[in-house]
Amino acid sequence: DIQMTQSPSSLSASVGDRVTITCRASQSISNSLNWYQQKPGKAPKLLIYAASTLQSGVPSTFSGSGSGTDFTLTISSLQPEDIATYYCQQSSTIPYTFGQGTKLQIK
Amino acid sequence: EVQLLESGGGLVQPGGSLRLSCAASAFTFSNFAMTWVRQAPGKGLEWVSTISSSGVSTDYADSVKGRFTISRDNSKNTLYLQMNSLRAEDTAVYYCARSALFLRTTYHCYYMDVWGNGTTVTVSS
Numbered sequence: 001d002i003q004m005t006q007s008p009s010s011l012s013a014s015v016g017d018r019v020t021i022t023c024r025a026s027q028s029i030s031n032s033l034n035w036y037q038q039k040p041g042k043a044p045k046l047l048i049y050a051a052s053t054l055q056s057g058v059p060s061t062f063s064g065s066g067s068g069t070d071f072t073l074t075i076s077s078l079q080p081e082d083i084a085t086y087y088c089q090q091s092s093t094i095p096y097t098f099g100q101g102t103k104l105q106i107k
Numbered sequence: 108e109v110q111l112l113e114s115g116g117g118l119v120q121p122g123g124s125l126r127l128s129c130a131a132s133a134f135t136f137s138n139f140a141m142t143w144v145r146q147a148p149g150k151g152l153e154w155v156s157t158i159s160s161s162g163v164s165t166d167y168a169d170s171v172k173g174r175f176t177i178s179r180d181n182s183k184n185t186l187y188l189q190m191n192s193l194r195a196e197d198t199a200v201y202y203c204a205r206s207a208l209f210l211r212t213t214y215h216c217y218y219m220d221v222w223g224n225g226t227t228v229t230v231s232s
Contacts, residue, residue, distance in 0.1 A: 030214035036152070043202055043225055044144075044152060049218035050209045087152055091217040094166045096142075096154040 116226030129203030
């Protein structure tokens with residue numbers, strides 16, 4: 001199975017900060033990488049697919065980059081409503097594994 | 108509005124069975140693969156199973172293979188997950204999700220763009 005490792009596991013930042021979350025795959029997954037946001041008690045929400053394509057309706061403050069094994073989710077200016085846990089997920093090879101999550105909090 | 112609505116969760120004893128349903132609305136259900144994802148209490152997301160748009164092809168996580176069966180009825184716009192031989196470690200919120208495909212010449216990428224609100228399964232005596 002392909003292992004997905006996110007870092008950091010938790011992050012505290014201030015409103016307006018630029019925030020970066022990284023995701024590393026245990027083997028190359030080309031661009032088959034998605035990012036999801038999950039708020040407490042809610043279903044996950046798709047943010048980015050195919051490594052860098054912004055899902056319709058998602059603010060342009062979110063962006064994704066990377067290819068192969070190393071990927072990044074960036075929030076260009078943190079807003080209070082961005083407080084959530086973020087997950088990467090690979091869909092290159094079954095099983096479609098998720099990272100362990102990054103919990104983002106406001107400082 | 109595109110929507111997925113899960114049902115069928117509940118409390119079941121170890122070794123028991125449960126069937127989850129996911130009713131889809133406002134999109135052409137038969138055009139999309141569908142996926143079940145679960146989340147144990149306080150834990151991260153775990154992919155469980157995916158079924159192709161026609162229902163011909165299915166895939167499972169090793170943790171549920173041989174115990175769970177994914178199926179769909181395109182005439183009823185409904186996805187199912189039959190869960191047998193349930194264990195305590197199957198306790199989770201189960202989400203159904205629509206799986207869309209991003210296709211390029213050198214790679215493909217399935218992504219889950221619509222999610223239900225989840226149904227809770229508790230396996231306990």
